[in-house]
Amino acid sequence: MSVLSGVEMHGWLVAGLYAVAGFVAGALFFSSLARNLRGLVDGGPVWQLAGGVVWRFGVTGTVLVLAARSGAAALLAAFAGWMLARAWRLRVELR
Numbered sequence: 054m055s056v057l058s059g060v061e062m063h064g065w066l067v068a069g070l071y072a073v074a075g076f077v078a079g080a081l082f083f084s085s086l087a088r089n090l091r092g093l094v095d096g097g098p099v100w101q102l103a104g105g106v107v108w109r110f111g112v113t114g115t116v117l118v119l120a121a122r123s124g125a126a127a128l129l130a131a132f133a134g135w136m137l138a139r140a141w142r143l144r145v146e147l148r
Contacts, residue, residue, distance in 0.1 A: 079113075
């Protein structure tokens with residue numbers, strides 16, 4: 054007999070999936086942010102920079118709202134994945 058019941062296991066599975074979704078959303082967010090900052094410094098087109106901002110917040114907002122609707126554990130897992138992606142992108146950019 055398993056220590057975790059089916060309901061608890063389902064919660065862990067959902068939280069794990071949202072952690073992965075949060076990591077992917079965070080990686081996309083911070084990759085797009087780095088590209089937009091380079092475009093801003095290099096004098097890129099304003100419409101492209103504005104589109105990047107809207108896209109970043111749209112993807113992140115969608116993932117976090119869906120996670121919040123699934124419960125606190127899913128939201129915390131998604132945010133933890135997002136912050137892990139932030140640390141990863143900072144490490145990549147600072148090399």
